Amino acid sequence: MKRLVKPLLAALAVFAVLFAAGFLPPRKAHAAAGGFPGFATTVMTLPAATAVMCPPTPMTDRIGMSIYNGDSATVYVGPDNTVDANTGFPILPGSLQAYDVTYQLQPVAGQLWCFSSAGTSARAVRILEIR
DSSP states (O other): OHHHHHHHHHHHHHHHHHHHTTOSOOOHHHHHTTSOOOEEEEEEOOOTTOOEESSSSOOTTOOEEEEEEOSSSOEEEESSTTOOTTTSEEEOTTOEEEEEOSSOOSSSTTOOEEEOSSOOOTTOEEEEEEO
16 A cells, blocks of 8 residues: 555656646636545456556546556556557556546547456456546
8 A cells, every 4th residue: 555655655756746737727716616626446356468548537627647556567558448568658567657637548538448467356446536
């Protein structure tokens, strides 16, 4: 659990600093809430050799997200359900990858799909979304 807390807190701190400095686009909902973005976490288990949307139900108006791979298998990320080990961006075991999902990703804005050849152990993939 300690391995997870540090990367997630670091990712949240980076987004908070970028938001406060004006590098991330403002949202009307944030202005009403005092200007600080909200966040949500999702914990997932990936099935073997099947692409799944990460997370299955994305946060509305999110601007960034981080995916942490807490498994021993490599997780691959791509813009649609055709992602696999040959076409996806690898997230190595024990690694954290941050994404800006403000802009259009094909075919649907802001979707990221995850794939693992071997699948992952229970609750191994952790996702932090920022809005």
